[in-house]
Amino acid sequence: MTPERIAEFIYREARTLDLMQWDEWLGMFLEDGRYWMPLEWQQTDPELEPSLMFEDMLLLKVRVERLAGERTFSQKPKSRCHHLLQAPQILSIDSEQGKCSARTSFLYSETRGDALERFSGWATHELVETDGGLKISLKRIDLINFDAPFGNIQLFM
Amino acid sequence: MGMYRDRPDSVSGLVRDREVHRDVYVNPEIFEIEMEQLFRNVWIYVGHDSQIKNPGDYLTTEIGRQPILAVRHSDGSVNVLHNRCPHKGVKIASESCGNTGKFFRCPYHAWSFRTDGSLLAIPLRKGYDGTGFADTRAAKGLARVAAVANYKGFIFARLTATGPDFHEYFGESLSTIDNLVDRSPEGKVAICSSPIKYMHTCNWKMLVENQTDTCHPMVAHESSAGTAIKVWDREKDDSGETPMAVQVYAPFASPYEFFEKAGIRVWPNGHGHTGVSNSIHAKYSGVGGYVERMEEAYGPEKAHAILGQVRHNTVYFPNVMVKETVQILRNFIPLAVDKTLVESWVFRLEGAPDEFYRRALMYNRLINAPTSIVGHDDLEMYERAQEGLRSNGTEWVNLQRLYEDDEGADDTAVINGTSERQMRNQFAAWAKYMTLNMSGKAQ
């Protein structure tokens, strides 16, 4: 578990999203992994405080499968996204427990039709070493303007 | 000169028994008149008591285009005031909520005002001696909004000094707020968190109509609810328990017959609700210990009557929807003819298990957030309608499903749950309150 390996994992995760390789992306999560977008500054509780997203694997699968649905009209035309990442800052490495965490500053763009929306924030990854390599136990997205009124956000930051 | 200002007949002419003219959704002048007339003539939701618990606590909002603040006074009362310094017009409070202490102080010239709006002090006050200041509007401080009602903690205000009385205006529709409050064993609900905000590029009335549109979920939400059901069927474990998120999504795919039988109730002044005898919220699994607490608080009979009411969406005309069953209030805030901010607020049931709050917050993010797949389905339809209405193929929007010749405006009735009558009901109220105080000669 080295800083280089962690950074490589985070870059690869962004790449699968940009390339819309959804199954590969879902495979980067632990079975009980979560994707969390808080709605408060430095939020600590994802469920008893309001969140924009707090998705388990079942809900992420629903989202991904819906994107390809025949009658998913909000994806006609389809959305695309782009992640611009700063080098991840390693927050912790616990080799004994096989756990680590990193914080990555990002610019995210999501486009559909003629519209393009930009978001800035920080992604925090909590990763676990498994037989199949590193996996995400929690991906947390903190937007700088978490409390602003957004239009549709249909893909993943 | 516009087509509609000061022409009540032209405005009323946009609403027919079974259809409305597209200008109600796309005409910028109509939007301006809505802000000037409709939103001035009726009772508009301001906020909830629990957001301003302590003396000096305030919240800011707008009624139509007018900046408003609500503040808790030292005597415990709530004052709703125009958020504008009587001196140069500067907004006194700029944050969405906060505590101002014993008085407001204008940040421009330091005029200060008590929390009942009255003028407290002006620097160099001598400069006004002998100028007749005492008789001016400015000397009276922050102007009060003409009419305010605090119904069980829900604060509403009306800008016009005369108009329908609060109870006369809302009538029996208040039974949904009653039920929301009663679902707390302590008879108290509270807002403890920020709303989810979601920007919509469509007219505000499309959102309000959607609240009682029961012929769209099985179509527009096939993509979200249908996929959720499919994925769960494939992935489910053998615990026999359906996850709460699936319980939330799945009923959106219910068949037409379900909604037909569930019924719609219309009330006078444009209010109404879906889910008279059944609703998509009726089958959520129970929360341990809650029914016992409710029985203790109300006695078994009343407790079961409270919990037996499972209404779906209650529209408080013009622009609020309440779901008592999942403790959510949605405020459809018009910003422009094709731009609407939706604020979805969650209430905590005081004295009930945390599970309800967790569930309400989950419902809110799954259904009402800019990251909600159900929201994506709906917004796509509103946007397409906002664009499609530019077509000159026809200028009229059809609202005649299950129309009956003897429908009176301002009736109370329970009808087939797939009727578009509540939409017609809203437009009847719309025409009435758009033109209520409109000057101008009949054409």
Ligand SMILES: [Fe+2]
């Ligand atoms: Fe919908």
